Amino acid sequence: MSTLLINQPQYAWLKELGLREENDGVYNGSWGGRGEVITTYCPANNEPIARVRQASMADYEETVEKAREAWSIWADIPAPKRGEIVRQIGDALREKIQVLGSLVSLEMGKILVEGVGEVQEYVDVCDYAVGLSRMIGGPILPSERPGHALIEQWNPVGLVGIITAFNFPVAVYGWNNAIAMICGNACLWKGAPTTSLISVAVTKIIAKVLEDNKLPGAICSLTCGGADVGTAMAKDERVDLLSFTGSTQVGKQVALMVQERFGRSLLELGGNNAIIAFEDADLSLVVPSALFAAVGTAGQRCTTARRLFLHESIHDEVVNRLKKAYAQIRVGNPWDSNVLYGPLHTKQAVSMFLGAVEEAKKEGGTVVYGGKVMDRPGNYVEPTIVTGLEHDASIVHTETFAPILYVFKFKNEDEVFAWNNEVKQGLSSSIFTKDMGRIFRWLGPKGSDCGIVNVNIPTSGAEIGGAFGGEKHTGGGRESGSDAWKQYMRRSTCTINYSKDLPLAQGIKFQ
Template structure:
């Protein structure tokens, strides 16, 4: 598609009210039991569109009980793994065939660039294929017993009913990291997408029915925090997979602990991007545009603390500021746009509050620091310098296109600053010195360390964080295992 195609889509959106969509409960597409609904908002225009069901507590209970019944009856978990693989492959094919429409819907509800959303949908389909294929590899192991007459082995079995609570920043891909390994291992799932980005998930739910996912195995309920509270508190939910804020993650962990439910939590970050004096600066700046500004900073692994060796600090800040000022922001449908709006009104208010905080703390603004004169939820690509170690902009996750540059003298100081955070999700290291790179990989406390690149990934490599950045791992073999329980078996041969 070209710019004219996207202009025509934008014109169409301006003239229509958007779709009326349904939830998925027990294999049926339904509205809320009391008929209530809510609208989504296009972050680019600020206009409401579509009608999405606002689930009641009764709806959540129906969805959980349907998932529990499907699990107990074994309509999915007792299928031979090869049959689950076949269904998940059909599911992936349908997602891929509808990638354009799903991607456009994601842009309309989320505001990120179409290029990221479209290729994200294709990656979502590949995640489905990857975990589907792994369904045939789930196995335990046998043990050489020291006691005559005994045999022992282990089995990996599905946990049961899984609640998947997904965020608004990357709604489908972060759904896939939970949904597909859960389905591949035979669990039943209830999805609660963010109230800001539910429509793309509901479109995918319809494809699940078409692919042959049995009734009750996949359910989707929509609404805000109250719906999530009903879901995580339900006695029949065996595991909760959540991506979102640390505060909400802590609450979920507490509720789950009270009834011994399992949890996987993918939470926030304040990731250091460490630039040594021998780094390829042009390459680093290219990846900064792709990883920080292209997402409008709305990525948990955004490298928003940029640590720069003092010998190149001033020159680097000038180059980074020029890069930020030259970022082309605008309509996320336009192929020339490099940064779209923030995804929702509350996030706009949050990021704007950090601009006020920076002024109060006396930080130097080297680029941006405010809002452009444009409708929608836009802020400027922003770079700060001269922040003190106790600055809120260094300590707290902003989740916007905002970075703070911090100088360091040597490797030891870089490590100290990088690890001086309650988070530990990701880090970047920029150096041509291979030995130094390996020392930094070992020393930095983070779940992912990139060297001379940033924010690249694949479903084959685990993702997750140290410290307050979460519990458990998503993607990779580790994600598959996270949706299983290990059963030990002993047999006395007599």
């Protein structure tokens, strides 16, 4: 009998998603794949789940051509009708939400409630995009010239390339895909190789909706692959916008390749996020918020809290409460409904965790909780709290994708606001206080320099209605809500003369 999990009776539900032992990893209206065959593994036990045939360069070329052909059909469909297709995609995801959420738990490693929640986030973005499909557009502006109309016209960019990371293998694609689609774009997706089964399963759901509506499947194309496919997308002038989610290091390389051809990029990169608790903070909010932000998804969110600044008057009490809370975290298989904490995604992540803990000790830190690998199958490490480091220690300024929380004492507002902003990334941040003046200073020009600036809530767990993204080395991109749709469109300022005269702007006479 095969050792693949997909062939074991308890994982028979995987076949409800159309998955099998070996899966095609390319979709452009039809399924295929002539590249390397890879195996994906379950982080909870490091057992193989199933195999995926990735894209060859020939597959990539063919898929880009088909996606661009499909765009010419999709762009002609009125935006509200495009919204209707996205509504159907949302409904199709709803029907599979439990089984798809279970796959996220199995292949990525996050707990089941987070896996289901991630699919729900895609559904929510679909709902949001449906309404948006009747609202996108520009203003009619007053013209200074008689008999002239001045309008702003928005059109799709064309083909949107979407490269997603392992930690949110459904939701980040959903943010991009649903909004890009209602804007009139075709999409080309490359997910993380380690979550290829999720990419295939999601694409199968979308493909059926497109097929049922007699639309080209290549509107939502898929090319599973590694760095070769990602590099091709970054360098390809036929990819009008490239949305990249991943590390700052790789994101910088992507940005340079895209800029070399004067293309557009949308970057969602790293975060070194801080929670600040002042002396007037409600500790019944601080402790669970820090716990969720630091330990949720085993510390593998881009919005994970990695730094906790505590006013010196509450430092010891909060650390003691956190240690007690950490001791009660329920660890286990991520698909068990009562578990709160699962494994890291890969063995390499475990090595990085251990390296960071050792470096923290070398730089003067004290591990007051955790710090070790758990004695069980899979990639489990202890959620970890480190105290005693300097706020600007090298390891503190290094984003480690693991559940390590560095805790510091501070004396005053000016000091701690500066510490929040001194790291290179600028994604998420939060303060806990009841002082209204302090809250508005935090939100203002001399407060947090992040793209997400919270008060009395964790750094993670953003809603879809606001724009998601960050500043500085986080990349500056914005996805999901608010006016993030504008990143997927190009703007034209149009002046229409409906008079019989030809007045020039600024009163210029050219006679």
